Amino acid sequence: ETGVTQSPTHLIKTRGQQVTLRCSSQSGHNTVSWYQQALGQGPQFIFQYYREEENGRGNFPPRFSGLQFPNYSSELNVNALELDDSALYLCASSLDSGPYNEQFFGPGTRLTVL
Amino acid sequence: AQSVTQPDIHITVSEGASLELRCNYSYGATPYLFWYVQSPGQGLQLLLKYFSGDTLVQGIKGFEAEFKRSQSSFNLRKPSVHWSDAAEYFCAVGTNAGNNRKLIWGLGTSLGVNP
Numbered sequence: 001e002t003g004v005t006q007s008p009t010h011l012i013k014t015r016g017q018q019v020t021l022r023c024s025s026q027s028g029h030n031t032v033s034w035y036q037q038a039l040g041q042g043p044q045f046i047f048q049y050y051r052e053e054e055n056g057r058g059n060f061p062p063r064f065s066g067l068q069f070p071n072y073s074s075e076l077n078v079n080a081l082e083l084d085d086s087a088l089y090l091c092a093s094s095l096d097s098g099p100y101n102e103q104f105f106g107p108g109t110r111l112t113v114l
Numbered sequence: 115a116q117s118v119t120q121p122d123i124h125i126t127v128s129e130g131a132s133l134e135l136r137c138n139y140s141y142g143a144t145p146y147l148f149w150y151v152q153s154p155g156q157g158l159q160l161l162l163k164y165f166s167g168d169t170l171v172q173g174i175k176g177f178e179a180e181f182k183r184s185q186s187s188f189n190l191r192k193p194s195v196h197w198s199d200a201a202e203y204f205c206a207v208g209t210n211a212g213n214n215r216k217l218i219w220g221l222g223t224s225l226g227v228n229p
Contacts (some may be wrong), residue, residue: 042206102148
């Protein structure tokens with residue numbers, strides 16, 4: 001059974017640029033959640049996708065957007081990058097969208113905005 | 115508003131000593147509670163979870179946690195710490211408000227283990 005994978009591992013961008021992060025969910029999982037983890041902080045919920053539809057969103061501006069594909073993999077897009085967007089971006093998949101479901105996390109993508 | 119508080123930013127214990135990491139939550143309904151561990155260079159891994167039933171739950175790696183509704187707490191414990199337990203520990207509460215289902219996380223407790 002393949003776990004959650006994320007690409008790329010590391011990324012360096014400049015302010016104002018756009019970035020796309022990718023996540024492959026664990027086999028059999030239809031829900032993907034994205035989190036931002038700043039250095040020394042806990043993860044902050046960005047949004048969740050369930051069966052290709054957004055199923056909840058945290059306090060992030062619209063320049064953070066996402067997609068989920070029919071195979072349940074997902075993308076996180078961030079437009080007009082700001083310095084404060086530098087963080088570890090975590091993707092987690094789960095069997096279903098309920099809050100009782102264990103989330104399985106990928107290793108993350110480290111984004112640095114210069 | 116829902117929130118999770120982990121009062122201890124950093125704790126250091128000696129190998130073989132007992133451990134307790136504190137977690138307090140604020141949530142109006144029955145909480146879904148989780149403890150995750152994050153080791154350097156690795157993803158977050160679930161240690162244990164509580165939804166209902168027995169308030170003392172057992173997890174992986176010898177960890178356990180006790181849910182105390184009266185204290186709004188879900189403290190993580192281990193009777194004897196191993197050097198490999200050095201990591202960041204996060205407490206989280208799962209919310210089910212409408213379609214906004216998500217995990218709310220504490221800031222984490224960094225655990226150091228002295229040989």
